[in-house]
Each structure stands twice: as structure tokens, then as C-alpha cells.
Amino acid sequence: MSLMEQLGNIGSEVDRVIGWKRKGNNDLANNALYRALELLDLSINDPRWRGGKLRELARVREVLCDAFVGDNEYGTPPEYFSRYFLAFAVAARRKADL
16 A cells, blocks of 8 residues: 555544544543554655655654543644544545556
């Protein structure tokens, strides 16, 4: 998969985290977060994404963990992640439609 597709899939899991948290189901939210982090780690370990792409992947993992597991020191609202990952999903879809 392309990086855009990978990030779009990660975004689907992150949206599940946000949705389950809003519904007050922390167990399902945590499960979705673990899946999102697993997918993100697979992308981070993909040798195709070296340099700036790797730094971006590592940074988004850091901010994601800070927001959902840590103390949210960066003050990132959950909606930020929906917008961030949606851009990749849309780009992947557009590329697939060409």
C-alpha cells in the first residue's frame, strides 16, 4: 500500500477511538488505539519511508500517544486527528480513481 493508503487506514482506527471515547466505552477505544498504533508502527518500520516521511510518522505517533494516553501536553484536540488522517484517505481515493 502507498503511504496515503496506510495513513488513511490508520485514520479509520483513530476515528473509532474518538467515537468510542465519546460513547464512554474506554475498552473499545483502547482496542482501536492499539490497532492504530500497530498500523502506525508497521508504517514506521517500512523501509520505504525514510527521511522526512519517517520523521512525520514518528511525530504523529508521539502526538497521538500524548493526546490519548498521555497528559495531552501538546493540547491536541481529537478532531485534529480526524482532519489530519482524512486528508490522506481522500488523496488515496483520488489517486485510485485516476
